[in-house]
Amino acid sequence: MTLELVSEARCFDGLQRTYRHPSAATGTPMRVAVYLPPQAEHGPVPVVWFLAGLTCTEDNFTQKAGAQRVAAELGLALIAPDTSPRGEGVPDDPAYDFGQGAGFYLDATVSPWSQHFQMRRYIEDELPRLLGAELPIDPTRQSLCGHSMGGHGALTIALRNPSRYKAVSAFAPIVSPLNCPWGEKALSGYLGPDRVAWRPYDACALIADGARVPEILVDQGTADPFLERELKPHLLEEACRTTGIALTLNRRPGYDHSYFFIASFMESHLRWHAERLNGG
Numbered sequence: 001m002t003l004e005l006v007s008e009a010r011c012f013d014g015l016q017r018t019y020r021h022p023s024a025a026t027g028t029p030m031r032v033a034v035y036l037p038p039q040a041e042h043g044p045v046p047v048v049w050f051l052a053g054l055t056c057t058e059d060n061f062t063q064k065a066g067a068q069r070v071a072a073e074l075g076l077a078l079i080a081p082d083t084s085p086r087g088e089g090v091p092d093d094p095a096y097d098f099g100q101g102a103g104f105y106l107d108a109t110v111s112p113w114s115q116h117f118q119m120r121r122y123i124e125d126e127l128p129r130l131l132g133a134e135l136p137i138d139p140t141r142q143s144l145c146g147h148s149m150g151g152h153g154a155l156t157i158a159l160r161n162p163s164r165y166k167a168v169s170a171f172a173p174i175v176s177p178l179n180c181p182w183g184e185k186a187l188s189g190y191l192g193p194d195r196v197a198w199r200p201y202d203a204c205a206l207i208a209d210g211a212r213v214p215e216i217l218v219d220q221g222t223a224d225p226f227l228e229r230e231l232k233p234h235l236l237e238e239a240c241r242t243t244g245i246a247l248t249l250n251r252r253p254g255y256d257h258s259y260f261f262i263a264s265f266m267e268s269h270l271r272w273h274a275e276r277l278n279g280g
């Protein structure tokens with residue numbers, strides 16, 4: 001058994017679990033939160049991955065988004081990975097937007113980050129295989145959701161793997177790391193100065209370079225303090241408009257960047273995912 005159960009709690013007749021496991025991608029132990037709805041007792045269920053933002057662990061979404069009630073109703077598993085490798089021997093940075101808690105869902109190529117910061121491989125390849133082998137989740141019915149840095153992760157992973165994920169949505173995503181301070185800092189720090197190497201990690205650049213998904217759902221608070229400088233949803237709007245990707249961008253008046261915003265619209269995202277995961 002590769003997965004070690006760290007905690008388990010009954011939740012809306014399903015199970016909220018946290019696992020720890022060794023990761024070959026990051027070379028560290030990693031933790032991941034998994035919600036299994038009651039339907040998982042009878043067979044494999046569809047799964048929504050939730051990728052979290054800067055400073056988060058597997059706990060932020062699990063404890064603050066209030067997603068389990070609707071996931072139980074809809075029969076959806078929820079997987080919430082950590083946002084970076086952590087621990088002794090893993091390099092870090094004093095700033096909250098780089099290093100531990102800020103893995104940016106990429107495979108770093110610059111030392112010392114490249115040794116452990118391999119979050120793309122971890123999220124795209126290793127973790128789906130590991131969880132798929134041990135849990136009642138249906139590999140043919142997976143979708144992606146994320147917040148901020150995790151919204152960037154969800155969008156870029158979906159765009160690079162359009163046949164694997166049935167849907168992608170995001171809350172306040174970083175839509176173009178090539179064009180914002182958080183992104184420029186992370187991509188130059190992890191990947192070096194060659195901006196061509198950054199393009200697989202930028203949703204708008206991926207679309208410009210030919211990547212496609214049929215549709216995208218985004219919710220964005222208008223009172224989000226990061227809206228103008230970091231998130232720039234108009235860049236995704238423009239990329240989708242010129243390429244025919246059906247983007248639903250809900251601008252939510254007065255909402256900020258927090259999990260209070262996410263919790264307010266989580267149900268609508270999960271219902272949107274369930275329709276697509278169930279082929280409806």
Ligand SMILES: N[C@@H](CCC(=O)N[C@@H](CS)C(=O)NCC(=O)O)C(=O)O
Nearest residue numbers: 053054055056060096148149258259
């Ligand atoms: N004000 C935050 C900035 C980072 C932030 O807002 N992080 C968002 C994602 S980009 C988050 O989800 N934080 C954790 C939480 O709200 O539980 C800090 O300085 O730590």
